[in-house]
Amino acid sequence: MGGKITCTLGEVKNRADFMIYWGGNPAECHPRHFTKYTLTQKGRFVPQGRKGRTMVLVDIRETPSAKAADLFLQIRPGKDFEMATALRAIVKGHPVDAARVEETGLTVAQLQDLADRMKRAKFGVIFFGMGLSMTRGKHMNSGAILTLAAEMNAFTKFVCMPMRGHGNVTGADVVLRYTTGYPFGVSLSRGFPRFNPGEFSTIDLLVRGDTDAALILGADPGATMPQPAIDHLSRIPTIVLDPKVTHTSRLARVHITTAPTGISAPGTVYRMDEVPLPLRPALASPFPTDEDVIRRIRLAVAAKPAWEPPAHVTMAIA
Amino acid sequence: MITLTLKELPSVPLEAEVLSPDVTAGLSNDAIRALPVYLGKRQRRIDDFFDVDGSSSDQITIQGDAARVKWIGRAMTRGHIRITGNTGMHLGAYMSGGTIEVSGNGADWVGAEMSGGLIRIDGNAGGQIGAAYRGSSTGMRDGTILIGGSAGLEVGMRMKRGVIAIGGPVRDFAGLQMKGGTIILASGAELRTGAWMMRGTIISLRPLPLMPTFAYAATYLPDVLRIYAAYLRGLGFTLPFDQQQGAYQRYTGDTSVPGKGEILIWNPRGA
Amino acid sequence: MARELRGVEIVDTYAEAFDMRVSRVIITAATEGWARTAAVSMTGFATSVIGCKVEAGIEAMLPASDTPDGRPGASVLVFAFNAEGLGSRLVERVGQTVLTCATTACFDGLPDVSERVQVGGVLRHFGDKLQSSKFLDGRRYWRVPVMEGEFLVEESFGTQPAIGGGNLLILARDQSAALTAAEAAVAAMRQVRGIILPFPGGIVRAGSKVGAKRYKSMTASTNEAYCPTVRGRVGIASELPATVNSVLEIVIDGVDRAAMEEAMRVGLDAACRPDVVQITAGNYGGKLGTHLFRLHDLL
Amino acid sequence: MLRITGGKVYDPANGVDGVIQDICIDQGRIVASAEGGRTIDARGMLVFPGGVDVHTHVAGGALNFARGLVPENQRAARKFLHGKDRRAGLGGMTPTTFATGYLYAGMGWTTVNEAAVPVLTAKHTHEELHDTPIVDKSCLLLMANNEMVLDLLEAGEIERARHVVAWLIWAAKVYGVKAVNPGGVAAWKWGKNASALHETFEGYQSLTPAKIIAGLAQIVDELQLPHPLHLHCNNLGVPGNVATTVETMQVLEGRRAHLAHLQFHAYGGDGWSNMHSEAAAVADAFNRHTNLTCDAGAVLFGDAVTITADGPWQHLLYQLTGRKWGNLDVENETGCGIVPYVYKDRSLVNAVQWAVGLELMLLITDPWRVFLTTDHPNGGCFWRYPEIVQLLMDVEFRKEQVRRLPEAAQQRIVLGDLDRQYSLFEIAIITSAGPARALGLSNKGHLGIGADADIAIYPEQPDPDGFLFSYPRYVLKDGEIVVEEGEVIGGSEGREFIVRPQFDAGIEAYIRPLFQQIYTISFDNYPVALERLRHPEQVTLPSKPA
16 A cells, blocks of 8 residues: 655765656755755765766656756656556556557656666655645645655665645644644544544635634635635634735734744744754744744633533544 | 424534434434534534424435535434435445435535445535545445436545446546445546556446556456346446447556456447 | 046155255356256256266246346256255356356356355356456356456355155056156146256156165166066066056156145146056155155145 | 552552552652541552553654554544543544543553654654653663764774763753664665674674674663663564574673563564464573563554564565555664554464563563563554453463464464463552663652652452453542543643763764764754753763763
């Protein structure tokens, strides 16, 4: 059933002699990724740095990242899942349909060559970007890449890492996991954590109009989410905690200005590889931190007579 | 027969797993009125939302637009639920027996991880029909799901046994990681049908775009389809198998797994 | 005291029958012809459980509307002494005569019976791990890849208690009268569901007794008391009236007592024709069999 | 002020064996007498020092990685509903942090030792431990594959290595040193393993697993850490690993050490087909090595999630099970592998594993040196400990279980022949007094004057639906009642025990440039600031290194 085979970025820096960037444009979106962690750095076991590494870029268009690559594979939009799955078969020496492979924009020969290079690697890594995880197929595109990397370990050392979005996405994921057991799409409405992406994930809830209030923290959905979701946010009482005015704060019923985390508020940010980094406030802020505000809201809510803890679970609901 | 009439559409989803013959059978109407349901985080009573009529029975009729009512028929083992109108997510999830009929539309997770019984929806349904919940290794274990209209993503994901037949068009990943059972797509499906399937049968009566990891085997009429045709005819669903009309193209895969699954695509004579 | 039917004496005796187990095999094919071919082949050399380990016959030919897969078919009944034996015989016979026969598929005719024997569940191994199975409505079917396409066979077959060895003895003035009567009886009996007549053409001319008087090693030998040509020899106690010169027997296996009685009743009636002297039945004084069918009860 | 009266007290550290006596509590400590305040009537009940778990995995990057990997387990898990003073959570194979605290306390355990912390993500481990309520915590730093340390050991610079280890311990704010599959994890970074104690492994010329073990044991002793080197031997789970385990004991002669989850290291045979119990041989060697302690790492039939820094083993397990597989390598320090697993009583291998854990606890003669664990969640969940207690105390119950095993499995084990039954006194040793002593926590694991008032009170007659230890009537933590009538009623956050071993102040000058070369975060972000621990309690060490 595959799984997730990954590592911290230092492992890549010190060991990776082969890397695939898939569905991302690191040169522009994660500029320091190349220089700090992966490509150009001299590593403990890759003393020649860039010369010691092979980089493959898989993307739908020739971005500036392509220049940095030793091999650029241009794939037709929306064909990542097909390509990754065909590659899984080819890596194992199982048959694929040449004509249907070519619908991905690549030939069997190209995939065979890639498979051979991957097997020759001493330490291989695949980074995949949102060009993969946010296009048609979503989590299954990611799943295909993760499974490919896992299965490669039957031949050589191989790991895989998603290039997460901006902000502390990983941090939210990490904290939700240890407090609720699930990374995202969690509902606490029945008094205990439940997980069901698509049912409880934010965009889906808003698009279906399943919520009658919203508290927005460290995000600006008003700028990024689909219009129906934004429309619902403006229909319901929406509360925004944000140091600055945002698209969301403009449509919100309430905007509480908070101290900018990392600048005026301490905390922890998690790198895409889940390495925690402490944030030390540099400047004082007249505004409360997000944490202060949330604590005070919770206390106020708990003090309300109407607040009652949920009764017993009538059934274990998935 | 117990009849529940929805007073109005709840403002947020209402979780009502108590709407199951196993729960209502043998309860007085007052006891049914007092059963707990959950509106968001608040516990409420059935009669806050439904008028309850009729008399104690394992036959339940639900009237009104229950599109926001989740978990109807959850884990039911017997009896009959008839919904005149729409229904919310998780209809008949985990059910092992009995029958659910819906005259309107269903939502996601219809019959998820069910192990027996029959669900019939006349209108459209959402995604993950008869599927495995996230992380589970196995979806639908047996039983039958019939959808008159269209369906969404990941129909029959990781299903192991049973039959899912869908009249209208189906979206991506039908039969994803399928382990067994049969999916019938009367109007075909979009992309990645049968992706990563290990075992099982996907029958499409319309041409399908196939993954590169499926290999053509033969064009023929599998005798086993005659059994399915007979079974489905009893449920008002026609599966062609007359050689005068055409034959099925058999593709096997998914070779990336590697899987022993099959996709059978109906190829009308002269087409 | 003896009774008569259309001038034929019906001896006041009984047929003595035994406990057996039966399975019902439904064979379907592209045409009725191929279904019959497979059925005939499967029921060949299955006259006596003593000599063939099994008794089998075609119960009926089935119209397409009455078969599981909507194709013309044949219903075959197979009898043996116990479930184990029945299972292995079915595997042998379905494997050699149905799996190999063009266009056929093979289904259990007793799906509601709880005691079951593996048939497709064993034959699937012919697929050398390339076979696959489908499970529908509580029944599992195996699809075995063959050169023609696929052989479809149900995983397990029901077996239930049954009755074997019901019989009628037709005593006539001459061979042709005996044969005409026996043929008439067979034709009538074959209209009855739930029974088979395992012997060639439904008729047996070589009735037997248990063991032998003169060869110690024989388990069965000719039924001398009904053999006209040895009448009058020293040491022979003939059962035949003076006017009888030829005897034919009809042996019946049935799924239950009702089917057996009905078959014997219509057979007895049809056999009462001119030049038939007497109709009687074979028994062992009630010592061996558990099921007794009095001929007079059938009148 | 609080008094517990009329209970049968089991306090092995003070030689008290089932004596009916009162216990007085004041200011969270046990005192000679207390006037006023509440009195708990413990007549007909058993009074034990709160349980101490010497080896568990309840917090940190690896476990949290596992949580994300098994939503199906969480879904089936026991649910904790949030209330006014209780947080929501899920039990199961990989409980959420809050549930972890409730589950341990709900069973009568009040101190846990998280056995695997990488320096790089220690910050995160402490965040989780802080959100693990009620119980006190300590944790151990993964050292046996830390390349900074290995390079020094390879170069024979044992003294500098000691300073580096000491610096890292304080940087990570931990309590002790853990060694997992020495050398094997480093080799796994190349997809290899280190299976021979006295042979070098991928990436090193002269260093061997044996040298790593000896070096770290020496360092831990010289630093006089309260807990000895905590060792997960090489070849975990591999048939025939008995040889490695006994060899390891020889390498450790003259040193203190704790052998973790010994059950996974006591197998004979040369493959899965003929794998069998070598518990007798391992116990025999262990009985002779009085410098060692160990914990059982017992296996219980049912679901588990295997989480270990032992990457190579996890890849093998993934290939055997074909189930999900997670792997997370941490730069220059360690790695971890995760594979959900089901122990089946019909499986010969699993049946042997189940037996070996119990055999070891029955064959190791000194209860002060073997402790009750399941290497949670690897062999089974910690909340199933009461089941194991039952198996140890009731020989008939035990033999009944053995008889249920496949005939072939019974041929491969000796459990059926063992008649030893643990007394309540001995149970108190292996669940509390022993592990507390091995951890060097002088205020834990006993009920003497001055001890922390961590107390579990069980009904003498277990509830019909549970085992003796399943439902304590009362549990006290630091004198506060956290379980009443079997219900967890919240409680405080619990402390974290840490140590500050001495190191040469100059060592940082050695580490910094090296760090900047091989790591990817800024050196100043590496150490965990003391103020990030909400309730640290620094255990003082002897002033000068020996």
